[in-house]
Amino acid sequence: METRKVRRRHFLNLKELIKKNRDTLVSVEEWIDHESYYNSLDKYGLISFQNTIINEKMDNTVTILDVLCFIQQFIYDSTNRCQYVEMGVGLMRTFYSMMEIMKSANLYAFDRNDMNPQIKKKIENKEKGHRKELFENKNGNKILYYKGNVYNNVHVKEFFSSIARINILFSDLHMRGYDAFVEYKNYILSKLDDKFVIVYNTKNKLLKKECILIASHIKNTRFNKKHLEISEMEIYDSMGKLSGTKITICIISSINMETLLRMIGRRGNILYNRVIIPSNVDANTIVL
Numbered sequence: 444m445e446t447r448k449v450r451r452r453h454f455l456n457l458k459e460l461i462k463k464n465r466d467t468l469v470s471v472e473e474w475i476d477h478e479s480y481y482n483s484l485d486k487y488g489l490i491s492f493q494n495t496i497i498n499e500k501m502d503n504t505v506t507i508l509d510v511l512c513f514i515q516q517f518i519y520d521s522t523n524r525c526q527y528v529e530m531g532v533g534l535m536r537t538f539y540s541m542m543e544i545m546k547s548a549n550l551y552a553f554d555r556n557d558m559n560p561q562i563k564k565k566i567e568n569k570e571k572g573h574r575k576e577l578f579e580n581k582n583g584n585k586i587l588y589y590k591g592n593v594y595n596n597v598h599v600k601e602f603f604s605s606i607a608r609i610n611i612l613f614s615d616l617h618m619r620g621y622d623a624f625v626e627y628k629n630y631i632l633s634k635l636d637d638k639f640v641i642v643y644n645t646k647n648k649l650l651k652k653e654c655i656l657i658a659s660h661i662k663n664t665r666f667n668k669k670h671l672e673i674s675e676m677e678i679y680d681s682m683g684k685l686s687g688t689k690i691t692i693c694i695i696s697s698i699n700m701e702t703l704l705r706m707i708g709r710r711g712n713i714l715y716n717r718v719i720i721p722s723n724v725d726a727n728t729i730v731l
Contacts, residue, residue, distance in 0.1 A: 457707065458710070464512060468540070474559075474561060476560065479557075480494060485555065496682075506682075507644075507690065508540045511537060511540075511642065512540055514611065520638070526607070526610045526636070527545065527610065527612075528613070529541070531554060534559050537615075539562050543582070545582065548585075549587075551589070554588075563578075567580070589602045603630040606634055608636045609639055612640075612642065614644065624660075628660070632660075632661070640695070643695075651691075658673040659724045659729060667722050670699060670719070672718060672720060673717075674694045674700060674731075675691065675693050701717065
């Protein structure tokens with residue numbers, strides 16, 4: 444009987460992955476042109492000095508985009524297309540890195556600005572609607588870009604209606620914080636896959652409390668007898684030491700993150716707090 448060799452998917456260690464991500468970033472010679480920058484609604488989330496250094500080469504310091512690219516390897520399932528959602532993509536440095544590292548996946552982007560034209564010209568446009576556009580790239584990924592306002596319920600509802608399920612969600616929005624739980628309950632909870640990771644940029648203490656509330660609600664409604672955890676770490680944003688800006692992220696996960704966090708912490712000299720959430724939990728008892 445003829446036997447076939449099963450090809451195993453190669454997992455990149457953090458050092459390999461960071462190198463690949465830096466190669467991806469430098470492949471974009473100009474991250475934003477002058478006209479697009481000044482015509483955007485919020486200058487793509489950049490402050491003035493960042494615009495002057497955005498095209499410089501980053502070092503190998505661990506950043507948020509490296510963390511997300513590393514996590515997706517452990518979500519990968521050869522039988523299902525991995526589903527990645529990013530709210531507030533800005534210039535798309537993180538989103539583009541995920542596009543280049545993921546294969547045969549579905550990626551969904553939400554932002555108030557038009558898609559960065561420097562990224563748009565690198566992928567194939569398949570369909571253009573009023574607010575959303577569909578694309579494909581060389582990795583077999585299908586990409587949806589939605590231009591909308593996160594505080595407009597019609598926009599948010601239409602965006603999430605295009606998503607069948609969620610494996611990884613990264614939210615870089617919610618400056619106010621207090622509406623994150625409402626958005627989660629209305630649009631995200633029902634979409635969560637059994638294997639999921641949610642990452643919030645916790646811009647303030649209120650949003651951190653919302654993350655804890657979200658984690659406790661997931662545990663008590665859908666994962667009472669399954670593993671669920673929440674962790675917190677401070678890490679550089681997608682520009683790394685170029686801008687010197689660190690962000691605090693909360694990670695809510697149905698997969699065991701202990702080994703991943705240890706590797707990230709060791710590589711980047713990053714401290715983190717991790718809590719495994721017990722059954723029938725009271726949000727007030729979770730301390731990060």
